[in-house]
Amino acid sequence: MSDVLAVAEHRRGDLRDVSLELITAGRDLADAQGGDLHLAVIGGDAEGFAGELNREGVDAIHAVDDGNEFNHDVYVQAVEQLFDEIGAGTLLLPNSVNGLDYAPAVAERLDVPLVTDAIDLAHEDGLSVTREMYASKVATTVDVDAAEVVVTVRPAEWPKAEGEGSADVRSFDPEIDESTVRSTVKGFEEVGGGDVDISEADVLISVGRGIEEEENIELVEALADALDATLSSSRPIVDAGWLPKNRQVGQSGKVVTPEVYIAIGISGAVQHVAGMKGSETIVAINTDSNAPIMDIADYAIVDDLFDVVPELIEEFGGEPP
Amino acid sequence: MKILVTVKEVAEAEDEFEIDGLDIDDRYLEYDLNEWDDYAIEEAVQIGEDGDDVEVVSVTIGPERAEETVRMGLAKGVDRAIRVWDDTIAGTDDLDVAAKAEILASVVEAEDPDVVFSGVQANDDTFGATGVALAERVGFEWAAVVNHLDQGSLSEGTASVRRELEGGVEELTDVELPAVLTIQTGINEPRYASLRGIRQAQSKPLDVQGLEDLGLDADVVESPVERTAVFEPETESDVVTFDGDANEEAAQLAEMLRDKGVVEG
Numbered sequence: 001m002s003d004v005l006a007v008a009e010h011r012r013g014d015l016r017d018v019s020l021e022l023i024t025a026g027r028d029l030a031d032a033q034g035g036d037l038h039l040a041v042i043g044g045d046a047e048g049f050a051g052e053l054n055r056e057g058v059d060a061i062h063a064v065d066d067g068n069e070f071n072h073d074v075y076v077q078a079v080e081q082l083f084d085e086i087g088a089g090t091l092l093l094p095n096s097v098n099g100l101d102y103a104p105a106v107a108e109r110l111d112v113p114l115v116t117d118a119i120d121l122a123h124e125d126g127l128s129v130t131r132e133m134y135a136s137k138v139a140t141t142v143d144v145d146a147a148e149v150v151v152t153v154r155p156a157e158w159p160k161a162e163g164e165g166s167a168d169v170r171s172f173d174p175e176i177d178e179s180t181v182r183s184t185v186k187g188f189e190e191v192g193g194g195d196v197d198i199s200e201a202d203v204l205i206s207v208g209r210g211i212e213e214e215e216n217i218e219l220v221e222a223l224a225d226a227l228d229a230t231l232s233s234s235r236p237i238v239d240a241g242w243l244p245k246n247r248q249v250g251q252s253g254k255v256v257t258p259e260v261y262i263a264i265g266i267s268g269a270v271q272h273v274a275g276m277k278g279s280e281t282i283v284a285i286n287t288d289s290n291a292p293i294m295d296i297a298d299y300a301i302v303d304d305l306f307d308v309v310p311e312l313i314e315e316f317g318g319e320p321p
Numbered sequence: 322m323k324i325l326v327t328v329k330e331v332a333e334a335e336d337e338f339e340i341d342g343l344d345i346d347d348r349y350l351e352y353d354l355n356e357w358d359d360y361a362i363e364e365a366v367q368i369g370e371d372g373d374d375v376e377v378v379s380v381t382i383g384p385e386r387a388e389e390t391v392r393m394g395l396a397k398g399v400d401r402a403i404r405v406w407d408d409t410i411a412g413t414d415d416l417d418v419a420a421k422a423e424i425l426a427s428v429v430e431a432e433d434p435d436v437v438f439s440g441v442q443a444n445d446d447t448f449g450a451t452g453v454a455l456a457e458r459v460g461f462e463w464a465a466v467v468n469h470l471d472q473g474s475l476s477e478g479t480a481s482v483r484r485e486l487e488g489g490v491e492e493l494t495d496v497e498l499p500a501v502l503t504i505q506t507g508i509n510e511p512r513y514a515s516l517r518g519i520r521q522a523q524s525k526p527l528d529v530q531g532l533e534d535l536g537l538d539a540d541v542v543e544s545p546v547e548r549t550a551v552f553e554p555e556t557e558s559d560v561v562t563f564d565g566d567a568n569e570e571a572a573q574l575a576e577m578l579r580d581k582g583v584v585e586g
């Protein structure tokens with residue numbers, strides 16, 4: 001028997017979806033382990049968030065009133081103390097950007113093993129976690145032989161918890177050693193604005209690292225023109241400065257849901273897919289039939305983009321550059 | 322000022338591969354400098370070029386083969402490199418995050434850097450955790466997923482950074498030094514090694530150290546986390562693949578798009 005503690009995530013006044021997904025993952029695990037599911041929410045309108053988090057399956061919610069926004073030095077101390085106080089066995093944290101910023105430190109403090117980016121959890125003799133390796137080309141199972149463990153959970157893998165809960169909401173008052181708070185969040189800034197809003201487009205021609213060189217961008221530009229579509233891209237194209245930031249699809253770019261999304265030379269990394277999996281029809285043009293993008297594509301051409309794209313431009317009466 | 326950069330040589334699977342036991346068969350793996358670490362090296366080297374008296378040291382935990390990528394860092398401007406390896410490490414299947422943090426911590430303690438740059442993630446086993454775990458272990462402050470650093474702030478004992486959050490939002494944060502920053506791609510434009518750099522790299526120091534040299538016991542590599550299966554993920558996909566030569570493939574795709582009525586022409 002062992003309890004699960006999951007920590008919610010919020011930003012600038014809003015609870016993030018992954019918090020509700022953690023409840024689903026945490027409830028299943030707590031059932032398998034015969035324990036309770038505790039949630040923690042730290043900072044911001046903790047009491048208000050606790051109300052939103054009170055979904056079916058949650059046994060207790062601990063609200064920590066400290067600060068407005070995420071500060072990892074505060075989170076690390078609060079979570080460490082709460083985990084000890086509850087005597088929980090599993091700590092479930094989101095594998096979000098902020099999760100990356102505190103989960104490893106909490107595991108270190110608690111001196112317990114860490115398994116990141118779980119896509120499935122099972123408990124029989126012990127905890128067994130499924131995660132991916134080699135840019136999602138393979139999945140692995142890892143077994144954890146320890147009474148306590150920190151696991152981070154991939155966003156958007158578990159459904160959001162629903163139904164009204166009847167959890168007991170308590171406030172928890174950790175002792176924060178202010179001298180160890182050596183980082184200060186000064187503010188936030190929205191980036192990637194500008195003239196084009198790719199999330200408005202009906203058809204997106206999206207280009208990835210398979211395009212190889214900056215001068216080849218005009219090839220996909222010509223295709224976008226011929227189709228009267230909008231050009232977007234994966235991250236490496238923006239990192240290299242070949243297209244502006246407002247064209248980036250994915251976790252740190254834009255979420256798009258066009259009628260048709262044509263991924264050209266894009267492998268389909270999880271952070272890319274996070275931004276386009278809601279597209280109505282997904283087409284992949286890729287030389288690698290094993291690329292993860294094939295798992296979510298509706299249509300595929302397994303071939304060299306430098307052969308296919310010029311043909312496609314001609315199909316629509318355009319002229320390849 | 323001293324900057325320590327953690328670098329990893331990562332394995333990448335070829336398009337077609339086979340699984341052998343608990344890993345992809347080595348014949349189908351290619352090795353390269355981790356993309357994120359390339360940006361970390363560039364950031365450090367730029368600071369070294371702009372400042373007086375800056376030393377850039379890289380550290381990697383890896384086998385002899387990894388020296389190729391370690392030398393690539395030296396060719397790009399890293400001053401000196403450390404490679405940690407011995408039979409005990411070689412005999413371990415997977416170094417977990419705690420083991421890596423412990424080994425790197427002993428290097429940090431010996432080198433006493435002002436700032437450590439690591440990558441957000443290693444693109445083979447993608448723990449996304451080593452830098453922050455290391456920071457906590459050595460009592461440094463940290464920031465994860467940094468896509469901008471105000472280099473001038475370092476001389477004032479602070480790292481003023483931007484952390485790239487989800488959805489096009491950046492967080493502006495000040496962290497006190499000493500600190501570990503996990504570097505995100507796009508923070509700079511990594512250089513290619515010049516021929517001169519490659520020549521110079523041959524004579525730069527590359528120290529190999531074992532666990533004993535670092536004052537560590539063999540049991541640091543032991544882990545309660547064990548890989549027990551490796552498999553190709555099942556796909557629920559019912560993808561329709563257009564076959565033929567490029568012309569035929571393009572024609573089928575065009576027909577599909579016209580049928581959907583999303584494009585004209």
Ligand SMILES: Cc1cc2nc3c(=O)[nH]c(=O)nc-3n(C[C@H](O)[C@H](O)[C@H](O)COP(=O)(O)OP(=O)(O)OC[C@H]3O[C@@H](n4cnc5c(N)ncnc54)[C@H](O)[C@@H]3O)c2cc1C
Pocket residue numbers: 097207208209210211233234235236237248249250251252253254264265266267268269270271272275285286287288291303304305306441442466
């Ligand atoms: C915190 C974080 C946030 C991130 N946010 C984002 C994000 O918002 N958006 C994003 O996209 N990524 C993001 N990433 C990066 C992501 O992990 C991947 O590195 C990236 O998506 C890879 O882009 P790619 O598919 O273009 O390149 P690769 O993965 O290198 O894939 C290139 C593909 O092109 C194919 N190819 C090569 N040559 C040809 C050819 N001639 N014809 C046809 N196909 C070819 C290859 O088979 C391969 O599948 C993020 C990563 C992290 C850690």
Ligand SMILES: Nc1ncnc2c1ncn2[C@@H]1O[C@H](COP(=O)(O)O)[C@@H](O)[C@H]1O
Pocket residue numbers: 327328329355357358380381382383421438439440441442443444446447448449450451452
């Ligand atoms: N074997 C290693 N040797 C040196 N640095 C490493 C090693 N493994 C990981 N790192 C560093 O930690 C970062 C994150 O890796 P990971 O936590 O394994 O995803 C990498 O970008 C490297 O900078």
